Amino acid sequence: MKTTKYIIYVLLVLFSTSGMQAQHENHQAEKVTTQNKEVLSPHTSTMAIIDGAHIHIDYSSPRVRDRIIFGGLVGYNTVWQAGAHKATWIETNKDLVIGDEILPAGKYAFFTVPGKENWKVMFNSRWDQHGKDEYDEKENVVVLEVHSETLENVQEALTYEVQKIENDEGVISLTWERKKISIPFQVSADEQRMND
Secondary structure, three states, rough: OOOHHHHHHHHHHHHHHHHHHHHHHHHHHHHHHHHHHOOOEEEEEEEEOOOOOEEEEEEEEOEEEOOEEEEOEEEOOOEEEEEEEEOEEEOOOEEEOOOOOOEEEEEEEEEEOOOOOOOEEEEEOOOOOOOOOOHHHHEEEEEEEEEEEEEEEEEEEEEEEEEOOOOOOOEEEEEEEEEEOOOOOOEEOOHHHHHO
């Protein structure tokens, strides 16, 4: 009788252990699946130092994956957070002259309104936003229009770059699918900032 009870006990322990192991394996599989989903638009960043200005861009980089992006996934003439998930943000530790406006040192959400030829770009004071749901044009600090360039080859991953052009001049570019926009800027001199 004791032997029978012992065998039943051992069998129960074995079954519950194998059940726990199966649950653990399922959990691991779920984690891998979740991780694979995240890889579709990985979080990344780019930065450069130009004339003492440290410029940092933080974004999630979606892929084309055989889709029509501009005029399809991203509609023309609608606000786009210029990345996946949270709004892309840009930080600078020095004032930048962009177009005829000054972008003060700080951290900004970066939004665009893509068009077939020209894009509107906006640096927004509320940098920590999810997508475009919370976007408010009243919080824009700098707004300008730029011409978009059409590329011959598809750029699979959304890519930002900050490049130095001259000692105190640079360009911020966004490239995805067959479109590229470039935003020239100049690092504001200390004397100019003090006089403003």
